[in-house]
Amino acid sequence: MIELDNVTYGYGGTPLFSGVSLKLAPGSFHFLTGPSGAGKTTLLRLCYADLRAHQGQVRLFGQDAAHWTRDEVAMARRRIGVVHQDCQFLDHLSIAENIALPLTVAGRLTEAQDNLTQLLSWVSLAPQAGQLPPELSGGERQRAALARAVIMSPDVVIADEPTGNVDWEMSQRLLALLVELNRMGKTILIATHDLAMIRSMKADVNARVLRLKGGKLMQAGAEL
Amino acid sequence: MNFLLRFIMGDPLADRAVPPTGILAKLTVFVAAAMAFLAIFALVLSLTAGRVASNWADDLAQSATLRLPADLDQTNEALRAAVNVLQTTEGVASARVLEPEEQRALLAPWFGPDMPVEDLPIPQLITILPDEDGYDIVGLRARLQAEVPEAVLDDHGAWREPLLEAAQRLRLVGWTILAIIAAVMAAMITTAAHASLAANAQVIRVLRLVGARDVYIAGAFVRRFTLRAAFGAAIGALLAIALLQVMPQPDAMGVSDTGFGFQGIEWLWPLAIPVAAAIVAFVATRRAAFRRLKEQT
Numbered sequence: 001m002i003e004l005d006n007v008t009y010g011y012g013g014t015p016l017f018s019g020v021s022l023k024l025a026p027g028s029f030h031f032l033t034g035p036s037g038a039g040k041t042t043l044l045r046l047c048y049a050d051l052r053a054h055q056g057q058v059r060l061f062g063q064d065a066a067h068w069t070r071d072e073v074a075m076a077r078r079r080i081g082v083v084h085q086d087c088q089f090l091d092h093l094s095i096a097e098n099i100a101l102p103l104t105v106a107g108r109l110t111e112a113q114d115n116l117t118q119l120l121s122w123v124s125l126a127p128q129a130g131q132l133p134p135e136l137s138g139g140e141r142q143r144a145a146l147a148r149a150v151i152m153s154p155d156v157v158i159a160d161e162p163t164g165n166v167d168w169e170m171s172q173r174l175l176a177l178l179v180e181l182n183r184m185g186k187t188i189l190i191a192t193h194d195l196a197m198i199r200s201m202k203a204d205v206n207a208r209v210l211r212l213k214g215g216k217l218m219q220a221g222a223e224l
Numbered sequence: 225m226n227f228l229l230r231f232i233m234g235d236p237l238a239d240r241a242v243p244p245t246g247i248l249a250k251l252t253v254f255v256a257a258a259m260a261f262l263a264i265f266a267l268v269l270s271l272t273a274g275r276v277a278s279n280w281a282d283d284l285a286q287s288a289t290l291r292l293p294a295d296l297d298q299t300n301e302a303l304r305a306a307v308n309v310l311q312t313t314e315g316v317a318s319a320r321v322l323e324p325e326e327q328r329a330l331l332a333p334w335f336g337p338d339m340p341v342e343d344l345p346i347p348q349l350i351t352i353l354p355d356e357d358g359y360d361i362v363g364l365r366a367r368l369q370a371e372v373p374e375a376v377l378d379d380h381g382a383w384r385e386p387l388l389e390a391a392q393r394l395r396l397v398g399w400t401i402l403a404i405i406a407a408v409m410a411a412m413i414t415t416a417a418h419a420s421l422a423a424n425a426q427v428i429r430v431l432r433l434v435g436a437r438d439v440y441i442a443g444a445f446v447r448r449f450t451l452r453a454a455f456g457a458a459i460g461a462l463l464a465i466a467l468l469q470v471m472p473q474p475d476a477m478g479v480s481d482t483g484f485g486f487q488g489i490e491w492l493w494p495l496a497i498p499v500a501a502a503i504v505a506f507v508a509t510r511r512a513a514f515r516r517l518k519e520q521t
Contacts (some may be wrong), residue, residue, distance in 0.1 A: 080434035105436035
């Protein structure tokens with residue numbers, strides 16, 4: 001599904017990480033953890049072709065992404081749902097329109113209404129459908145971002161600190177939704193620095209926990 | 225045609241993806257209106273000046289003038305001889321001596337309408353009109369030289385050629401002004417499009433995040449700027465035409481039988497201005513959008 005082979009990436013000539021290899025098999029569930037500044041977000045961005053590796057190879061859906069055109073990247077994005085910590089909505093559009101945006105840009109508007117109704121119900125946001133993003137709470141925005149990420153029925157869902165701005169109860173609700181998606185066969189990759197949250201989920205899902213630290217990616221140890 | 229219809233109708237949701245930016249929208253409409261206004265007047269000036277010069281040149285080409293000096297002692301005799309030569313020349317349809325009233329009318333712009341022409345030593349003029357086949361100008365000159373050596377035959381060539389040249393240059397000036405207007409408009413719209421793209425960098429990031437292709441993102445900007453330019457140009461063209469209608473009429477301007485404005489098929493020009501503005505805006509915004517999207521990769 002997504003493979004990173006001996007990948008190096010850095011900023012300003014200094015490698016942030018090097019020799020990173022990662023393979024996300026279909027239907028797998030991964031947590032990516034590590035201290036702030038370790039490069040978790042950068043690694044995720046490589047996984048959805050928002051960045052290009054300085055060295056090594058990134059393969060998405062069996063293809064080398066190194067020389068993809070912008071159109072090819074866009075087509076790959078339609079198979080990867082992304083949830084950001086800051087959600088990244090268009091604030092002048094309603095929550096329903098934001099959630100339907102991937103279908104809109106893909107020209108699949110006919111599917112929007114049915115999918116939208118189901119998704120709004122799934123993330124318990126039906127009453128807020130007509131509201132603008134700034135009018136929603138942090139947890140509601142995160143759930144809306146998750147709904148937008150899955151409306152195209154992607155193969156992979158990548159979430160970057162999805163529980164960073166919400167309380168414990170809301171983070172558990174969000175993670176439960178992600179586990180539910182995984183049970184539906186979706187590949188899940190979640191970056192988080194919240195080890196307590198990972199521990200709480202280990203009983204519910206067969207997750208592999210990776211740790212990015214000191215520029216290297218490794219299997220998480222006994223602390224979990 | 226399908227592309228044009230789809231472009232004009234647009235995709236309401238795609239259009240809504242990019243928030244309207246008030247000042248840039250107004251700027252684009254204003255620039256397009258101003259440029260269309262100027263373009264209409266550049267066209268009118270070019271077309272009218274060209275038409276006037278062409279008409280004058282045509283009139284002059286169809287006639288010649290024989291002039292007998294005013295101080296000639298035997299004027300009447302020379303006049304009869306000259307008319308006789310002209311009337312017996314093959315290709316001359318008519319040779320008519322100008323009446324004092326006609327001479328007075330010719331001099332009126334300089335000396336006023338009450339000038340006593342009869343008392344002044346002014347040359348006697350004979351207007352010569354050729355028939356369909358025309359006459360041999362060299363042969364006529366030779367005959368006049370032999371029989372009325374004082375007469376001067378003017379075929380208006382010295383006036384006609386500069387007028388034709390002036391007409392061609394005026395047309396060139398008109399087209400040059402139009403090209404400059406189009407270039408300025410393209411530059412202004414490109415600047416506005418760049419500003420709009422920069423102001424909407426976050427929108428572009430989100431659209432890309434959810435899988436929007438460049439053509440979709442650019443399309444939202446291109447359609448908006450193209451329609452604004454067409455709308456603004458239509459307003460500018462309408463204002464210019466309205467102003468043309470209240471401008472002094474041809475007689476008052478002394479431009480004889482040609483009008484100041486559009487005539488006949490020339491009325492297609494004002495219709496073409498908004499279309500041309502839309503095409504300029506489409507090309508300028510599309511180039512700006514794709515360049516910006518490439519830079520933001």
